[in-house]
Amino acid sequence: MSVKSVLLAGLVLLALVVAYLLGNDGGAAPAQAAGQPLAAPAAAGTTAAQARTLTMVGKGEASAVPDELSFALAVGATRDDLETALADASRTMDRVLGSLTAYGVAKADVQTTGLSMYPVYDYHSYGPPTLRGYKVNQRARVLVKDLKQGGKAVSAAVAAGGNAVRVNDIRLQVGDPDAVMAKARAAAVKAATAKAEQYAAAAGQDLGDVLTLKEVTTSNRSALTNTYELNGLMDRAAAALPVPIRAGKDDLGVTVQVVWEFE
Template identity: 50%
Template sequence: MGTNVTVSLKALLLAGLVVIALAVAYLVGDSRGTPAEAASGGGETGSSAKRSVTVGGTGEVTAVPDQLGFSLEVRIIRPDLQDSLDESGAAMDRVLAELADHGVTEKDVRTTGLSTEPIYDRSRNAPTTLRGYRVVQRAQVLVPKLEDGGAAIAAAVRSGGTAVRVDGIALSVADPEALLAEAREAAVDEARAKAEEYAAAGGQELGEVLTLREVSPTYAGEESWSEASLSRSYASDMALPIQAGEQELAVQVEVVWRLAD
């Protein structure tokens, strides 16, 4: 008789566990909804489900550069470190004085680096000897008016002589914001046109904008000149010829629209 009671209690316990497991499974399934409901946005069903379309758009405008920038470097090697520092500083001062005559002010020059390095003479049959110290000063220069750019570069090379290096010449637009506003409007218009096509293809109408994200605007139009062309300008005492050309400014956007029935 005792054995029968024990078996009955086990059976009741197992039955209770099964009932609890079924109840939990039902509740979990009900809270998640069907796979289709989850994909349509938050468990809504039927025509009330939130649907959206995500599209990208690009807007481009053309601008004429009106200013010029370049990297300036002064290199001096002398036997004494202090002499190298003094002469490199004097050479940089001469260059900046020349640039000032071409519309470059103090706020248009930004120091970007200063380095010192010992220079050694090495020979297979002789001990290594210290020849001197190299000092390099670097600056970024902006010429506010493009028409002064060629003469400013030539003057910088002439005043510094062989100690001066100029590179990284780039043309740019001083105030691109008005042009970028046009590009943004064009980008959103293009995205809207695409979204309306997709909505019409699905038999729906375009609703309100849910999110709008702008990718960083891009600029094109950097120009560079070789050291040989700078040397010719220096030797002939003529301004380096600069052609403005055109520059493309572009904005990309990603827009999410709600789709309405």
């Protein structure tokens, strides 16, 4: 190999070494500027804004006296043929619902909830069962918007339907629950704010703006649901008397979660 070739190879090798050294320095983080402290790393998944917030949960309740009553109504008829059973059940239901108009029950306050039709058999200790007839059940739910008329309406339905009617699932309810819930929500936010102010004062901080507010849960402890069953077998004199209804109260509750920033 000539001297010229050796010199050329040496220059190439020197150039590669210099390029490597320069590239390694270029990929490294720049040196800390004089007098500038290194920034402390933030916790994983936490921003500076999140680090200066306070989250608090508040619960609020409001009570109201129920002013409406609803009940389930069922009418049944068993006849030799299906057509007669359906017609008789329909007439009985119409008679029962007609008796409720005197207590403020309008057509819009009645909702049909079911209709069933099936054969009825007599079973014997020997031999096949024999067809006795057909049974029809019609079901509806009735709303009485004036609770004072509720007991009278229930008694009237039983008296009008006789042995063919069943009344059950009596429920008391608040006609305007939104107004009650508004009071419960205000109480929940007030409770959360009071706790947040206590914690902020203990930490030597001042509460700033509300960043988020969300409703977590709601609850409704009704005064009366799923009570007793009445039917046409009760004494007619007793049926003429209004069923005693005691309103009690409904407790509606709300839980909210509020996030504040510190000033």
